[in-house]
Amino acid sequence: MLDERKRQILDFIIQDYVDTAVPVGSRTITRKYNIGVSPATIRNEMSDLEALGYLEQPHVSAGRVPSVKAYRLYVDDLIAAGPEAFEPDEAAGACFSRCLTQQEDAAQSAAQALCERTRMTSLVMMPSQPGMRISTLQLISMPGNAALLVLVTDSGLVRDTVLHVRENLDPDALYAISRSLTEALSGRTVLEVQHMLAAYASLGGAEQRVLDGVRTLAAQLARQSSEDTVYVDGAHNILNFPEYADVQKARAFLAVMEKRRSLLDIIREDRAPVTVRIGEELALPELCDCSLITTRFGVGGYHGLLGVIGPVRMPYRQTVRTLTTISRSMTELFSS
Amino acid sequence: MLDERKRQILDFIIQDYVDTAVPVGSRTITRKYNIGVSPATIRNEMSDLEALGYLEQPHVSAGRVPSVKAYRLYVDDLIAAGPEAFEPDEAAGACFSRCLTQQEDAAQSAAQALCERTRMTSLVMMPSQPGMRISTLQLISMPGNAALLVLVTDSGLVRDTVLHVRENLDPDALYAISRSLTEALSGRTVLEVQHMLAAYASLGGAEQRVLDGVRTLAAQLARQSSEDTVYVDGAHNILNFPEYADVQKARAFLAVMEKRRSLLDIIREDRAPVTVRIGEELALPELCDCSLITTRFGVGGYHGLLGVIGPVRMPYRQTVRTLTTISRSMTELFSS
C-alpha cells in the first residue's frame, strides 16, 4: 500500500506529533530526522499521504497532523506481533504492589500503578461473578456490645458489617452461631441466601440482627455478582494535555469518567488481549480527542480488563507495554 | 463601626458577588435591591467602604468586590450566633447514609454527601488514635488453602488480610488458634504487638505466616494510630467556578488536594465548632482564591473534622448549614 519512504515519513510525523502536539511541517522532518531528501520532496509525499487519508491539515499554512486512519495503521502494526512482543515495563511493575490479598485492593493498586506510570487516566474492570456462593460466615466479638459479621465467598471476596446486640455475647457462643450459620448457608448462592432470609423478616432480637446483617452483606455481594464494577484513577491527569486546555472540555471528560456507565458499555465486550480505540472509534463525543487501550488479565473463568485513556496523540507503544506488564502481574496475582 | 446603610450595602454587594462572580456597580444595587437612594449616593457609600478596607476595585472602571475583611465581618456575624442557630439542611442529611458501621465508610459517605450538596470540595479528617489496642484476632477458613485473618481494635477498627497456608486447616483448629492469639495479644497496643512479633521473625511454616499477617495488620494500624488521615472528595468541582477557568490554577489546586499533607497542617489544630478561613488566611498561594470551612464532630475523646473548600465567593451561610447538619449526623453515628 504505502511505499517504504511514505511509511517512514508517516511514522516520523506520528512520533513528532505525539511528542510535541504541534502540527508537523516538512522542514521539521528534514531537520530532526535526517532522511536525505529536501523539504520539497517531503511535501510531495505528505501531499500524497493526505490524499490517501493518513494526514490532515488544521489549516493550509500549518503542518500536518496524523489522521485516525494513520494511528490505526500504526497501532495495528504495533499489536500485530502479539502482546508477547512487548518487553516488560520494569518501572510500571515496580509501582504495582504484589502483596495484595483481596480483589478490590489489587484493582485499586493496578489503577494507581497505571496512572502513576502513564500519567493518563486508568481504569480497571472487575467483571461480574454470577452465581457467587457463600463459603464461610463468622461472628467476631467486638468491644461495646457489638459483633463483627464477616462473610467470605467461594471466590475469595470478603465483606463485613458491625452488628449492635444488646447483651455482650462471649466468643464461644459467637463461634457456635457462626458454625451453624455457615452450615446452613455455605454453598448457596448469594441470591438464594437473600431470598431465604426474606422469609425471616420479623424474628426480633439478636437473631434478627444477625440475619439482617447476613442479608445486607448478601445483598451487597449480589449487586457485585451481577454488575461489572469499574475503578477509575487519575482522571484529573487530562488537565496536563494541551488538548484539554479548555476547561469546558476537561469538565465533560471528567463527567464521563465519573459516570462510568458509558465507559463500561464501551469496554465490556473486549475479548482480545489488547484492544485499541482511537478518537471517534470510541463513539462518545466527549472522548473524541481520546484513545482508549484495554488489556485483559486473569485466568480460567475469571477475566478482567485494564485500560488507559489519554489523548489520541498518546505514546501507544509505551502505554501498551505498561498495560501488558501490569496485566501480567494481575494475572499472576489471581492465579495464586 | 459601620452605620446601618453601609452595612446593608456591603451585604448586598457580598450577596450579589457570591451569586454572579461579577464586580458589583452602584447602579446594579439600585436596580436589584430597592434601597431608595440613587446610584450617586451608593457610590459615596461604596467609596467610604473602600477607604475602610471592605471593598476593592479590580480596576477603576469596574464595580467593587468584597475584600477578605468584608467576608470576615460577614462570616463572624454569621457564626457568632453559634452553630445551634443554623436550621438543619434536610437535603444534605438525606444524602448521608446512616446505616454505616465502620469509621472509614462513614468518613467517605460524609465526604460524598458534603460535595453532593455543596458542589464544592469536601474533606473529612479522622484524627489519629494513639495507643490503639487490639481487642480480638480471628482466623476464618477460606477456599483454596487460605485463611482470613481479621483484627479488631478496641476503638472498633477492623482490618483483615488473606494468608496462604499449605494445608487446609479445619475451622475448629483455626478457632483454637484465634483464641490463643487473642488471649496473648488482646489489650496490647498495636505498637507493642509490632515489637513483640519482631522477635519471632524466623519460625517458618504456617505459624510464621499467621504471625507475619498479624504484624502486617498491626503495622497498618500503627500507621493509622499515629497519623491523621484525610478523605477528600469532589476536588474536580473546582472547575465549575470561573475563578478557576485557568487550567494552570485548577491543576495547582488539584495538586494540593492530592497531597493532603499541607491541608492537614492547616486544619489539624481546629478546635472550634465552626472555623472559617478566607482567602489568604489559608496561607497557601494555591488556595488564595479559596475559603475553607471546618466543623468538628464526635463525642468524648474522639473528634474529627468535616470541611468544605470552595472559592472565597462561596455561599457561607448555606455551606455552614450543610456542614453542621452532616457533623451532627456523624456525631450521632459515633456516639452509638
Next chain:
DNA sequence: GTTAGCACTCAACCGCATCGAGTGCTAACA
C-alpha cells in the same frame, strides 16, 4: 524522481480606535 524558487494562505500577534460600564467630583437642591 528530486529540488530550488516563488507566490500564496492563514493563524498569531500587535497596535489602534471604539464602546460602555462604572467611577469621582462638583454643583445644585431639599
Next chain:
DNA sequence: TGTTAGCACTCGATGCGGTTGAGTGCTAAC
C-alpha cells in the same frame, strides 16, 4: 447636611487592519 443630577474620566473588552512567519502547492530546472 445629606442627596442627587450632570459630566468628565478611566480602562477593560471588543473589533479591525496590518504585519509576520511558518508552511504549503506549483512550476521549472536539474
